[in-house]
Amino acid sequence: MPNILEVRDLAKYFGGVRALDGVTISVPEKSIVGLIGPNGSGKTTLFNVVTGFYEPTRGEVLLRDDDGSVERIDGLNPNEVFLKGVVRTFQVPRLFTSLTVLENVLVTPPVQIGERVLDAPFKSRWEKQERELARKAVGLLKRFGMGDYVYSRVTELSVAHIKLLETIRGLMTSATLYLLDEPAAGVDYGVARELFNYIRGLREEGLTFFIVEHRLDVLMDYVDYVYVLHNGKLLSEGKPSEVVNDPKVIEAYIGG
Amino acid sequence: MRRLKMPQVPWDVLSSLTVMVVQYSLLYMIFAVPLTLSYRTTKVINFVHSNFVTYGAYAAILLNGLYGNRNMLLAAALAFTVSGGIAVLNNVAVFRPLDKKGAKPVALMISSMGLWIFYKYLLYTIIDLATYFSRINFVSYPKIVYEWIPSLSLGSVKLSSSFIATSLSAAAMIAGLYALLEKTNLGRAMRAVSDNPTLSEISGIPRHMVVNLTWLIAGGIAGVGGVLWTSYAGSITPEAGDSMILQIFTVGFIGGLSSLTRTCIGAVLVASIENYGITLLNQFFGVETSYKPFLTFITLITTLVVSPPLGAGGGLPYKLFRRAGRSA
Amino acid sequence: MPEFDLLGFLIQWLTIFGLYSILAITLNLEAGFAGLTNFGKVVFYGIGAYVGATLTTYLTLHLNNVDPFEYPPYSIDGIVKLIELGGKSPPLSIGLLALSLIIAFIAAGSVGFLLTYPILRVGPAFVGFTLLSFGELMRVFLRHYEPVGGSKGLAAIPRPFSWVGDPKLSGFLFLLLVLGLVAFTYITMDRLTNSPIGRVFRAVRDDEIAALCLGKHVPRIKALTLFIGSGFSGMAGALMAYYFTSVNPDMFVPAVTFNVWAMVILGGMGNFTGSIIGVALFTLVDRLLAFITPTLGVTAISPDYIRWMFVGLLIVIVLLFMPKGLLAERPLKTPAADEARKLLAEGVGSAQHT
Ligand SMILES: Nc1ncnc2c1ncn2[C@@H]1O[C@H](COP(=O)(O)OP(=O)(O)O)[C@@H](O)[C@H]1O
Ligand SMILES: [Mg+2]
Numbered sequence: 001m002p003n004i005l006e007v008r009d010l011a012k013y014f015g016g017v018r019a020l021d022g023v024t025i026s027v028p029e030k031s032i033v034g035l036i037g038p039n040g041s042g043k044t045t046l047f048n049v050v051t052g053f054y055e056p057t058r059g060e061v062l063l064r065d066d067d068g069s070v071e072r073i074d075g076l077n078p079n080e081v082f083l084k085g086v087v088r089t090f091q092v093p094r095l096f097t098s099l100t101v102l103e104n105v106l107v108t109p110p111v112q113i114g115e116r117v118l119d120a121p122f123k124s125r126w127e128k129q130e131r132e133l134a135r136k137a138v139g140l141l142k143r144f145g146m147g148d149y150v151y152s153r154v155t156e157l158s159v160a161h162i163k164l165l166e167t168i169r170g171l172m173t174s175a176t177l178y179l180l181d182e183p184a185a186g187v188d189y190g191v192a193r194e195l196f197n198y199i200r201g202l203r204e205e206g207l208t209f210f211i212v213e214h215r216l217d218v219l220m221d222y223v224d225y226v227y228v229l230h231n232g233k234l235l236s237e238g239k240p241s242e243v244v245n246d247p248k249v250i251e252a253y254i255g256g
Numbered sequence: 257m258r259r260l261k262m263p264q265v266p267w268d269v270l271s272s273l274t275v276m277v278v279q280y281s282l283l284y285m286i287f288a289v290p291l292t293l294s295y296r297t298t299k300v301i302n303f304v305h306s307n308f309v310t311y312g313a314y315a316a317i318l319l320n321g322l323y324g325n326r327n328m329l330l331a332a333a334l335a336f337t338v339s340g341g342i343a344v345l346n347n348v349a350v351f352r353p354l355d356k357k358g359a360k361p362v363a364l365m366i367s368s369m370g371l372w373i374f375y376k377y378l379l380y381t382i383i384d385l386a387t388y389f390s391r392i393n394f395v396s397y398p399k400i401v402y403e404w405i406p407s408l409s410l411g412s413v414k415l416s417s418s419f420i421a422t423s424l425s426a427a428a429m430i431a432g433l434y435a436l437l438e439k440t441n442l443g444r445a446m447r448a449v450s451d452n453p454t455l456s457e458i459s460g461i462p463r464h465m466v467v468n469l470t471w472l473i474a475g476g477i478a479g480v481g482g483v484l485w486t487s488y489a490g491s492i493t494p495e496a497g498d499s500m501i502l503q504i505f506t507v508g509f510i511g512g513l514s515s516l517t518r519t520c521i522g523a524v525l526v527a528s529i530e531n532y533g534i535t536l537l538n539q540f541f542g543v544e545t546s547y548k549p550f551l552t553f554i555t556l557i558t559t560l561v562v563s564p565p566l567g568a569g570g571g572l573p574y575k576l577f578r579r580a581g582r583s584a
Numbered sequence: 585m586p587e588f589d590l591l592g593f594l595i596q597w598l599t600i601f602g603l604y605s606i607l608a609i610t611l612n613l614e615a616g617f618a619g620l621t622n623f624g625k626v627v628f629y630g631i632g633a634y635v636g637a638t639l640t641t642y643l644t645l646h647l648n649n650v651d652p653f654e655y656p657p658y659s660i661d662g663i664v665k666l667i668e669l670g671g672k673s674p675p676l677s678i679g680l681l682a683l684s685l686i687i688a689f690i691a692a693g694s695v696g697f698l699l700t701y702p703i704l705r706v707g708p709a710f711v712g713f714t715l716l717s718f719g720e721l722m723r724v725f726l727r728h729y730e731p732v733g734g735s736k737g738l739a740a741i742p743r744p745f746s747w748v749g750d751p752k753l754s755g756f757l758f759l760l761l762v763l764g765l766v767a768f769t770y771i772t773m774d775r776l777t778n779s780p781i782g783r784v785f786r787a788v789r790d791d792e793i794a795a796l797c798l799g800k801h802v803p804r805i806k807a808l809t810l811f812i813g814s815g816f817s818g819m820a821g822a823l824m825a826y827y828f829t830s831v832n833p834d835m836f837v838p839a840v841t842f843n844v845w846a847m848v849i850l851g852g853m854g855n856f857t858g859s860i861i862g863v864a865l866f867t868l869v870d871r872l873l874a875f876i877t878p879t880l881g882v883t884a885i886s887p888d889y890i891r892w893m894f895v896g897l898l899i900v901i902v903l904l905f906m907p908k909g910l911l912a913e914r915p916l917k918t919p920a921a922d923e924a925r926k927l928l929a930e931g932v933g934s935a936q937h938t
Contacts, residue, residue, distance in 0.1 A: 051797060053573045055575070077796070078573060078574070078796045078797045079798075082797060082798060082799035088797060090794070094793065094794035094797075095791075096787045096790040096791055096795075098786055098854075098913065099786055100915065100916075100921075102924055103786075106780070106783060107783055107787045107795070108799075110799050112780045113780075114918075117776070117781060117812070120775070120776050120781040121772060121775035121776055121779070122775075123919070126779065126780060130780065130918055130919050130923075131920070131923040133920065134923040134924050134927075135923060135927055137924070138924045142928075150928065151924075169798070173799075301709035301712075301713075350900055350904065354903060354904060359903070359907065362619070362621060362708045365709055366621070366845070367899065367903045367904075369842065370842075370895075370896045370897070370898070370903070371896060371900060373842050373896030373899070374892075374900070375896075377889040377892040377893045377896065380886070380889045381886070381889045381893070384884060384889070385884055385885065388884040389884075501717070502717045502720065505717075546724060546727075549717075549720065550724070553717060553718070556714065556717065560702045560710060564706045565706065565710070572704065572706075572792055573793065574802065576704065576705065
């Protein structure tokens, strides 16, 4: 499989802090790749650079299009990266607090007729699409046991549901690459498995996932390949079984 | 190459202009450094800051008009107390309760706008009353000549007593803040609160006291700036602070509302651009000097576009300028 | 006690109410929904007023074969001519009205659009401050720009309905026009905010970074919001010029902006009906004060200052004790909730909320 995402010698410094320092990673199409590492090792920063949140200090990020052409996406703005088919979720959830659960999910779909200012005042022009999107959204919410919360304000949700909603919101697009930042943190074991089963299902349908996760008990059963970051550098990589037995990895985790 | 005809700029004009630029630089420092100081510790965008300056000026004016005071130290002490007191009162009565109720930073800023209007017209009312009872025109008050402060002349360069007072005050402010922030526990606590409010709370620093003290110092210094203004401006009106709010905030923004050093540099920059700039435009293109604020506004816009203070008061990770021409 | 002219009072009050309503509704769109802290509302109102005044005076002269450069509308001669010519021809008056409204919308909207450029990346504080100081610059400029009358401004602006003859009737027609525009503004804004784009507005207000990462072009959305809000404010400005028949730089002080803010905050951010109530209360009190003040005679304290202190305090008090204002924000109304309800009702085993 060709790589949908390639990160080459990527570095990001914050003043003296080298959050990323020469990281090279490839994510093959239609795979689930894990990214693990102790706290502060640079995982979130990597996502932030890939999605255009930060400009890298050095290195490049390459994305493969549907038609097979490869393009540099570092330096693009976050909204442009999203429209290229890369969706990310946030480790610290960023939901829209005045909107309901349903509306949060409905913000995501990119090409909405009712988001064009000249069409928006005329309900007849966008009502059909809006109803279709609502059906899709409710379907997704029900699937993850959030059917009871469709009309809830997100401020009333539990931590686990907030986390889950972040991911569900990302799944409302037709993107091809998903970067999930700790999707299972705080989610109970059963639902976490359900989430990863669903992700595996989507992978079968042709989507690609790049996942940061601390819950190794769940993650390792689903990923094809794992990268380990430590202090902004790659410490190890390989199949899940190889990585968990790598003494360097064990030491990094125990050493903090 | 075409030879530009260089008009003769008389040396004494240039030197007095430069003295003016230096004086404005120092004044803007005294006005804007406390703005940066208060923002970085309290995270409130404070429009009342311009009231601090005006109230400081009027503390001196009322003291002068009603009691004949010409002692600058006394005026400064009163101004520090009044403006610093207002700052602390705002925090205790408005900002902290709002913060406790979980109001967003925008709500705090809007409340500071409400306070700004309130204090502005409160001052007008006070001035009306003072004028009514004393028959002195306080709405437009002439420059105050303070006693004891010498003036200097170095050759053809004349340094007014106002210049001397402003220089000494600026030096005292910088030295005092340096000593406070770098050498005392309180100063370290102030920096800790600005770096990480939640963490500093956990580590046992009495955050509320630190915040109140910051407000006192910030309001107080700006008030003293107002006193200096009464020794310099041709006439002082209740609009004194408001008429300089563009300059003060621009200077603060250049400092990113976080760095005191960069705020001082901003003060020099803004004072130079507007005074040298308008003199040049006036000399060569006949632009009226009242267009001076346009230069400041251009500086503001340039700052926001080129080096936006993103950390301060939110910010969007959106690049207006991108490295062009990339492919793989 | 002078005789109280109820009809005159109502026409006066409602016209002012209408003009402020447009400002308040659009400010609510910008600040309440999209999170754009526009502290420069008066800029766009002022641009509209000056566009209306300038177009109407110059064109009235020009189209009546008077050379506006020989008799500029800001000179005494020009003003005499304007009084002479104004209200002669109904088609000309109406035509100028329509033209003024359109150009005022475009001019004010474009300035709003362009002004978002420097403030795209920075937080609300900088947005507010930049717009505020732009307003002050605009006044400096107007004061020195002679073609629009400098510090004296323009006067004797011909009213669009003065050809009717009866001043009460023409005032009433003008009121209808103003209220018509209020209704148009209200309906447009209400529809915009209860649609997918309204959802995006709220998303941007809640968390602009998340919205950006979900592909929303946040800068464009902000620019668009300010274009729309400013465009409508510009139209209100043009009408204001006709209503007062004069404009001058000191009509467009920041105080106007704060008035509108106070109305919106009192009424409730994110609720257009609330804004209208806020405007009604404020303008009513102001009208009443305008009646009472003269009866007080000379006072040591100006009632005007007391009024402003009250405006400032009101903002603070509402934020402290009634942060949602009189009417809280209403949930978004799109067919999505309805569709979801249907789906959940037929769904098996899934309990339903609300
Ligand atoms: N915006 C920032 N400014 C300064 N330092 C940062 C910033 N973002 C992240 N860092 C630093 O970069 C390092 C990596 O952080 P992060 O990527 O969040 O780690 P992880 O997600 O692996 O826990 C940390 O030391 C963190 O303090
Ligand atoms: Mg992380």
